[in-house]
Structures are given as C-alpha cells and as structure tokens.
Amino acid sequence: MLDRFLLPVVRIVLQPAAAALARRGVAADALTCTGFVIGLAAVPALALRLYGWALTAILVSRLFDALDGAVARLAGPTERGAFLDITLDFAFYGSIPLGFALADPAQNALPAALLLAAFMGTGSSFLAFAVIAAKRGMSSEVYPQKGIYYLTGLTEGTETIAALVLMCLFPGSFALFACVFAGACLVTTLTRLRQGWVVFGPASGARGRRTGEGD
Template sequence: MLDRFLLPVVKSGLQPVAAALARHGVGADSLTVTGFVIGVCAVPALALQFYGFALVAILVGRLFDALDGAVARLNGPTERGAFLDITLDFAFYGCIPLGFALADPARNALPAAVLLSAFMGTGSSFLAFAVIAAKRGLTSEVYPQKGIYYLTGLTEGAETIAALALMCVFPQSFALIAYVFAAACLVTTLTRLRQGWVAFGGPSEPTTRAVPTNEEA
C-alpha cells in the first residue's frame, strides 16, 4: 500500500550509493544474495532472543535489497535478477516468524504458523497473478520498472518490514502483531483474488493493456 509512495523517495536517496557501487563493478545479483544472507542472520539472533541484533540484520538486509534494484536500473535489469530478487524476498519473509517460534515455542509457535499461512496467501496470489499477467503481456501502471508484474495490496514490502521491525522492538507482543498482520495479509489476498477474477475473466489473447489497480477495479 505504501510502496508506491516510499519507493521514489528511497530510490532518490540511494542513487548516489548505487552509482558508486556500479562504478566499482558491484552487480545487482551479488547485492541481492548478500542482503538475503544478512537478513537471515536474524533467525539465529531471534532464536537466542538477541532482538536488537535481529532488527539490525533485518534492516541492513532490506537496505541491500533496495540497493540491488537501484544498481540493476543503472547496469540494466535482467530476468535472472528479477527471479532471484523475488524468490529471496519471500524466503526471507518466511524465515523471520520461524525465528520467533524458535525463541519461545510455547507462546510463539501458533501465531508464527498463522502468519506463515497468511504469507502463503499473499505470496501465491502475487506470483500467480504475475505469471498470468506475463502470459497475457500485461503491464503495471504502478510499478512499470519492476522485472515482473507487481500486484498492489494492503500489505506490501514497506508494511511487512515495519511489522517485522515492530516484532523485534516489542518481542513480548509478537503474537498480537503476528495476528493483526496476518489479518491484513488475508485482506490483501482476498483483494488480489478479486483482481485476478476480474482481470482474467476474458479471453487469454496477449495484450499490452494495464490492469486496473485495486482502487480502480
């Protein structure tokens, strides 16, 4: 929901750093992998209840994730880069609830499982829409620069990062935050299902038209 407003600001702020990295031969794919490795370091930190370290790992990992897109736009985006980026993004998001479940299985296992189930809904609806959109030659008006079709929703990258950060700051409230965010993810999944139902109801001939956003549908 907030990504469309925050991404231009983040892109502008990171442009000088991305330009310096590109000049020194740093590739977008290496930033993607590095960011993922740093991000998943939060899992053992969470399991050991080092919540401050986990928060730093999450935020630094996401910083690298933002930089990889900026570098890719300078060097030229690739399909491999788009594939790697979205795959590792979803893998990272799924790892964080696991860390909280390991930290306190008695209290956190159930809300972590609920949140992971909600992530499955948002992730599968996002990727399934992208597959059919690519088959039909559809483009996104909101995120035309992305390597695959980015479907909007109530819970996007910014909201997910904010929720994960809140969990690290208030670990005693993990269950409450997880349930609330899972409910928001359910809303996202339902709205995306509606968008897919509307967008893919007609013939499957390839087109170049843009799918209306959730607000327009």
C-alpha cells in the same frame, strides 16, 4: 499499499550509493545474495532472543534489497535478477516468523504458523497473478520499472518491514502483532483474488496490454 509512495523517495536517496557501487563493478545479484544472507542471520539472533541484533540484520538486509534494484536499473535489469530478487525476498520474509517461534515455542509457535500461512496467501496470489500477466503481455502502471508484474495490496513490502520492526522492538507482543498482520494479509489475499478473477475473466481479453490495478 505504501510502497508506491515510499519507493520513489528511497530510490532518490540511494541513487548516489547505487551509482558508486555500479562504477566499482558491484553486481546487483551480488547485493541480492548478500542481503539475503544478512537477513537469514536474524533467525538465530531471534532464536537466542538477541532482538537488537535481529532488527539490525533485518534493516541491513532490506537496505541491500533496495540497493540491488537501484544498481540493476543503472547496469540494466535482467530476468535472472528479477527471479532471484523475488525468490529470496519471499524466503527471507518467511524465515522471520520461524525465528520468533524458536525463541518461545510455547507462546509464539501458533501465531508464527498463522503468519506463515498468511504469507503463503499473499505470496501465491502475487506470483500467480504475475505469471498470467506475463503470459498476456501486461505491465503494471503502478510499478512499471519492476522486473515482474507487481500487484498492489494492503500489505506490501513497507508494511511487512514495519511489522517485523515492531515485532523486534516489542518481542513480548509478537503474538498480537503476528495475528493482526496475518489478518491484514488475508485482506490482501482476498482483494488480489478478486482482481485476478476480474482481470483474467472471459471478457478481459480485449482490454489491451496495459492495465491499472484499481479496476
């Protein structure tokens, strides 16, 4: 929901750093993989209840995730890069609830499982829409610069990162945050299912190659 407002600001702020990295020949794919590895370091940190270290790993990982896109736009985006970026993003987000479950299985295992199930809903609806949109030659008016069709929703990257930050800052309330965010993810999944049902319906073939996401 907030990505469309925050991402342009992030893009401007990171542009000098991205330009410097591109001049030095740093590849966007290398930044993607490095950010993913750093993000995975949050899992053992969470399991050991080192929440400050986990938060640092999460934030640094997301910084690399923002930088890889900025560098890719300068060097020329690739389909492989888009594939790698979205795959590792979903793997990263799914790993964080695991870390909290390992930290306190008795209290956190069920909320973590609920959150992972909710992530499956948002992720599957997002990717399924992107596959059919690509087949139809559609492109997003909201995120035209993305390598795949980015379907909007109540819970996007900004909201997910904010939720993970709150979980690390207040680990004793993880169960509450996880259940609330899982509910928000359910809303996202349902709205995306409706969008797919409408956009890909029998009467949608004549709509053209571009479509908005507020239909």
